[in-house]
Amino acid sequence: MSPVTLDKKSAITVKVVTMGKGVTNFVREEPLSLGSLLQELGVNGQMDVRVNGATVEKTHRLADGDQVLMVPKIRGGCA
Numbered sequence: 001m002s003p004v005t006l007d008k009k010s011a012i013t014v015k016v017v018t019m020g021k022g023v024t025n026f027v028r029e030e031p032l033s034l035g036s037l038l039q040e041l042g043v044n045g046q047m048d049v050r051v052n053g054a055t056v057e058k059t060h061r062l063a064d065g066d067q068v069l070m071v072p073k074i075r076g077g078c079a
Contacts, residue, residue: 012064016041019071034060037068048073 009029014037016024026037034051035058043049047070051060062068 012062012066014062014064015067017067017069018047019069032062034058034062034068037062043070046073047071 011027012030012032014026014028014032016026016037018024028037034049034056038044038049038058050056050069051062051066053069
C-alpha cells in the first residue's frame with residue numbers, strides 16, 4: 001500500500017465566460033474561492049457574477065469544471 005499525502009494540492013480548471021469578451025479557462029491550485037479569482041481578474045463590483053448559474057458568496061470554493069459567468073452591470077434608465 002502506498003502512502004497518502006494529505007497536503008498535496010491539486011489543480012482545477014474553471015471556465016470564465018465574460019459577456020462581450022469571450023471564454024477563458026483558468027487552471028489554478030485548490031483551494032480557489034470566487035473572491036480570489038475575481039481579485040486576480042481585477043473585477044471590483046462592476047460585474048454580475050454567477051457560478052454554474054447561481055448567485056454565490058465570494059467565499060464560495062470553486063471546483064474543477066465550474067463555470068463562472070460575468071455580465072457587465074447595466075446602468076441608465078429614465079430620469
